[in-house]
Amino acid sequence: MEKKTKEEYVHPLLEVKDLSVSFRMYDTGLEQYDLKVISNLNIDVKQGEIVAVAGSSGSGKSLLAHAVMGLLPENAATTGEMYYKGMPLIQKEKEQLRGKEIALVPQSVAYLDPSMRVGTQVLGEKPDQRKRKEQKEVFSRLHLEEHVERLYPFQLSGGMARRVLVSTALISGADLIIADEPTPGLDLEMAVEALTCFREMADEGKAVILITHDIDLAFHVADRVAVFYAGTTVEIAPSKDFREGPEALRHPYSKALWRALPQNGFVPIPGFQPYAKALPKGCLFAPRCPNRTEECEKPIPMQELRGGTVRCIHAT
Amino acid sequence: MNSKRIVKSTGRYAIRFVTLLIAISIISFILVSLSPVDPVQQYVGAVPNVSEEQREKIAEYWGLNDPPAERFAIWAKSLLHGDFGTSLIYRRPVLDIIGEKFAASLALMLTAWVFSGILGFTIGCIMGVYNGKWPDRILKKVCLTMCAIPTFWIGIVFLMVFSVKLGWFPMGMSVPKGVPADQVTLLQRIHHLVLPALTLSFLSFANVALHTREKLVDVLESDYVLFAKASGESRFSIWKRHGLRNILLPAVTMQFGSFSELFGGSVLAETVFSYPGLGAAASAAGMGSDIPLLLGITLFSAVFVFVGNMLANIIYGIADPQIREGYEHEE
Numbered sequence: 001m002e003k004k005t006k007e008e009y010v011h012p013l014l015e016v017k018d019l020s021v022s023f024r025m026y027d028t029g030l031e032q033y034d035l036k037v038i039s040n041l042n043i044d045v046k047q048g049e050i051v052a053v054a055g056s057s058g059s060g061k062s063l064l065a066h067a068v069m070g071l072l073p074e075n076a077a078t079t080g081e082m083y084y085k086g087m088p089l090i091q092k093e094k095e096q097l098r099g100k101e102i103a104l105v106p107q108s109v110a111y112l113d114p115s116m117r118v119g120t121q122v123l124g125e126k127p128d129q130r131k132r133k134e135q136k137e138v139f140s141r142l143h144l145e146e147h148v149e150r151l152y153p154f155q156l157s158g159g160m161a162r163r164v165l166v167s168t169a170l171i172s173g174a175d176l177i178i179a180d181e182p183t184p185g186l187d188l189e190m191a192v193e194a195l196t197c198f199r200e201m202a203d204e205g206k207a208v209i210l211i212t213h214d215i216d217l218a219f220h221v222a223d224r225v226a227v228f229y230a231g232t233t234v235e236i237a238p239s240k241d242f243r244e245g246p247e248a249l250r251h252p253y254s255k256a257l258w259r260a261l262p263q264n265g266f267v268p269i270p271g272f273q274p275y276a277k278a279l280p281k282g283c284l285f286a287p288r289c290p291n292r293t294e295e296c297e298k299p300i301p302m303q304e305l306r307g308g309t310v311r312c313i314h315a316t
Numbered sequence: 317m318n319s320k321r322i323v324k325s326t327g328r329y330a331i332r333f334v335t336l337l338i339a340i341s342i343i344s345f346i347l348v349s350l351s352p353v354d355p356v357q358q359y360v361g362a363v364p365n366v367s368e369e370q371r372e373k374i375a376e377y378w379g380l381n382d383p384p385a386e387r388f389a390i391w392a393k394s395l396l397h398g399d400f401g402t403s404l405i406y407r408r409p410v411l412d413i414i415g416e417k418f419a420a421s422l423a424l425m426l427t428a429w430v431f432s433g434i435l436g437f438t439i440g441c442i443m444g445v446y447n448g449k450w451p452d453r454i455l456k457k458v459c460l461t462m463c464a465i466p467t468f469w470i471g472i473v474f475l476m477v478f479s480v481k482l483g484w485f486p487m488g489m490s491v492p493k494g495v496p497a498d499q500v501t502l503l504q505r506i507h508h509l510v511l512p513a514l515t516l517s518f519l520s521f522a523n524v525a526l527h528t529r530e531k532l533v534d535v536l537e538s539d540y541v542l543f544a545k546a547s548g549e550s551r552f553s554i555w556k557r558h559g560l561r562n563i564l565l566p567a568v569t570m571q572f573g574s575f576s577e578l579f580g581g582s583v584l585a586e587t588v589f590s591y592p593g594l595g596a597a598a599s600a601a602g603m604g605s606d607i608p609l610l611l612g613i614t615l616f617s618a619v620f621v622f623v624g625n626m627l628a629n630i631i632y633g634i635a636d637p638q639i640r641e642g643y644e645h646e647e
Binding site: 069071095096098099100103104106108110111112113114115116124125152154155168172 | 540546548553561562565636638
């Protein structure tokens with residue numbers, strides 16, 4: 001792997017600015033409405049870095065992955081800007097880049113074609129000599145025996161399936177890897193193994209977006225953590241702030257999330273994440289926030305604070 | 317290891333086959349015994365001056381006064397010896413008739429079967445790929461309409477349009493009239509085959525198409541197709557690599573499983589077109605109370621359908637990796 005200059009690390013490989021995604025839905029009869037599932041989301045990832053995306057179900061984590069790769073269904077409309085290597089990323093580009101420069105690591109064996117041998121699948125539609133060689137190397141690096149190539153997905157064990165999915169990203173040679181919940185259902189040892197794999201990729205100069213529920217593990221492997229709430233980013237902070245605790249964090253939701261972890265007291269907060277059809281005005285977390293004021297009903301921008309960014313006007 | 321499996325499944329099929337035939341022969345024998353058909357009357361037919369005593373003698377000779385179980389035993393015994401009796405309307409052994417008529421039907425059914433399979437699969441693929449868009453919506457309406465139309469009605473419409481009005485195809489039969497059998501050309505046979513085969517295939521292509529569509533839509537909405545897209549595969553490649561691979565097998569096996577509809581449909585189609593095949597013979601036997609022929613055809617059709625289903629199962633076992641390699645792992 002060639003050494004990157006300092007300059008290249010500074011510019012984000014992927015930058016998402018003010019991304020909003022809404023779905024055109026049909027109400028009773030012929031009435032249509034737009035369901036805004038992601039609103040004003042910001043995130044960026046640099047080469048050599050892992051950005052973990054944390055947040056509860058329905059906070060728009062997977063949709064972000066689909067939006068970046070141009071995999072959203074036809075009834076979805078997006079606004080905002082995306083840049084890949086400094087160039088605007090539009091649907092046509094996404095379709096050209098995906099699989100080559102941007103790779104997805106899906107979450108389960110269900111993402112493999114049940115009737116196709118694993119080897120044929122990871123090689124993709126146009127396998128050439130280079131790819132075949134690459135595939136052999138990657139498989140042995142991931143401790144996948146040679147005969148695994150000839151197996152069907154249903155014959156893989158959980159851990160093997162995980163490594164096969166990771167191998168697709170490695171074989172593709174992509175610079176940006178988006179891993180969509182790569183750890184659920186794995187025991188601790190295997191989850192750590194999977195995450196170590198992503199760490200290695202990042203150390204080789206790739207950029208990794210790690211969408212995960214296992215925030216605890218994410219704090220240890222990622223460089224930065226982005227906290228999602230109701231389809232927006234509420235805080236992006238260095239992982240060490242999450243390891244330190246609520247005092248180092250900025251947004252009241254991040255603090256609440258930290259306290260809700262089993263080892264940190266398991267403390268829940270009242271209320272629930274708002275449904276996309278009934279989003280509150282201004283700050284999306286305001287209805288559950290102990291510090292809310294009237295100011296919170298206005299649009300809240302992301303602001304820089306202590307080496308991270310936060311979407312809260314009261315954050316200190 | 318593998319041969320053990322083959323022996324095992326062959327044995328299972330053999331047992332099923334035998335029990336099926338026993339059950340069918342018992343049930344059809346009971347039904348025929350209960351029917352109001354008087355075999356003696358059928359036998360003497362329109363011959364005048366058959367006295368009551370002579371009828372009594374025929375009945376006695378045939379064992380019609382014996383208890384049903386005994387009669388069944390006698391019938392079953394002759395079946396086992398390959399004697400299916402003599403057809404009353406054709407005055408020839410039942411097995412000869414079945415063999416001859418089935419050969420004629422086979423061309424018809426095979427053509428219809430292949431045609432409906434290919435047409436249905438193609439239309440199904442188009443509908444699935446264009447899911448929800450106008451080609452899908454139009455073709456779906458066509459298919460649903462086709463499903464609702466009875467075969468014999470389609471047959472009559474085809475006759476009226478293509479034979480009577482346009483004169484493109486003959487009115488019926490499998491060969492032209494007044495031509496010696498050995499001088500009938502292949503082209504003439506095909507010419508006679510087209511309309512009945514079309515009618516018969518219209519019975520099932522819509523089913524195949526709708527089924528294929530459903531399967532393809534499922535596949536295209538699956539997680540693995542999403543991942544294929546994410547890996548940069550093109551639309552066509554996705555259809556070819558993942559779509560076709562996952563829908564072809566169910567479609568083929570369904571087609572083999574449709575032998576019963578094919579046979580049922582051939583009875584109607586052949587009757588409408590006076591096509592001298594097994595289907596027409598079945599309805600003639602029914603109308604003419606030709607019990608030996610009717611029972612023979614019943615048993616034969618059971619064998620026919622059984623073979624279709626068995627082929628479907630075997631193909632699945634060979635072609636589906638989950639079943640094929642699943643077995644290997646077990647042993």
